[in-house]
Amino acid sequence: MRVADWEPRLSEVIEGARDKPFKWGVHDCCIFAADCVLAISGKDPMEGLRGQYSDRRSALEILNEHGGPDALFDARLKRIGAQEIMPAYAQRGDVISMAQENAGARIMVAYRSFVIGPGDNGLLRKDRPSGARAWHI
Numbered sequence: 001m002r003v004a005d006w007e008p009r010l011s012e013v014i015e016g017a018r019d020k021p022f023k024w025g026v027h028d029c030c031i032f033a034a035d036c037v038l039a040i041s042g043k044d045p046m047e048g049l050r051g052q053y054s055d056r057r058s059a060l061e062i063l064n065e066h067g068g069p070d071a072l073f074d075a076r077l078k079r080i081g082a083q084e085i086m087p088a089y090a091q092r093g094d095v096i097s098m099a100q101e102n103a104g105a106r107i108m109v110a111y112r113s114f115v116i117g118p119g120d121n122g123l124l125r126k127d128r129p130s131g132a133r134a135w136h137i
Helices: 004-018 029-039 056-065 069-079
Strands: 084-087 095-100 105-111 115-121 122-127 135-137
Touching: 004 029, 004 105, 029 069, 029 105, 056 069, 056 122, 069 084, 069 105, 069 135, 084 115, 105 135
Parallel strands: none
Antiparallel strands: 084 135, 095 105, 095 135, 105 115, 115 122
């Protein structure tokens, strides 16, 4: 499912997001993960949802319509051919859904021995969570 030149394409997405501030619908956890998936596979799991929200309220409406971020990404990743895997087997660029208070789940991307995703002032790095879900791209 990965395109031949996925590694430099993924690196370009990550480098471009390194200092980018969080912004709903532009640089949030779902958009960042989708950008990484698009770089790796050429397929966009957020197709049809990009540009449909621009604040927390409208994002939550869309997420709730799809059963939350975990359910949204599960359905959309499987539709493009991603396979759910045990989180311990996630490789660089795979998608990980981790529990988050007040939001249900947060979508992150595996990178080395940790996960990355948007924060207020750029990418956050977190330890790989236990009890998470993961999908191999």
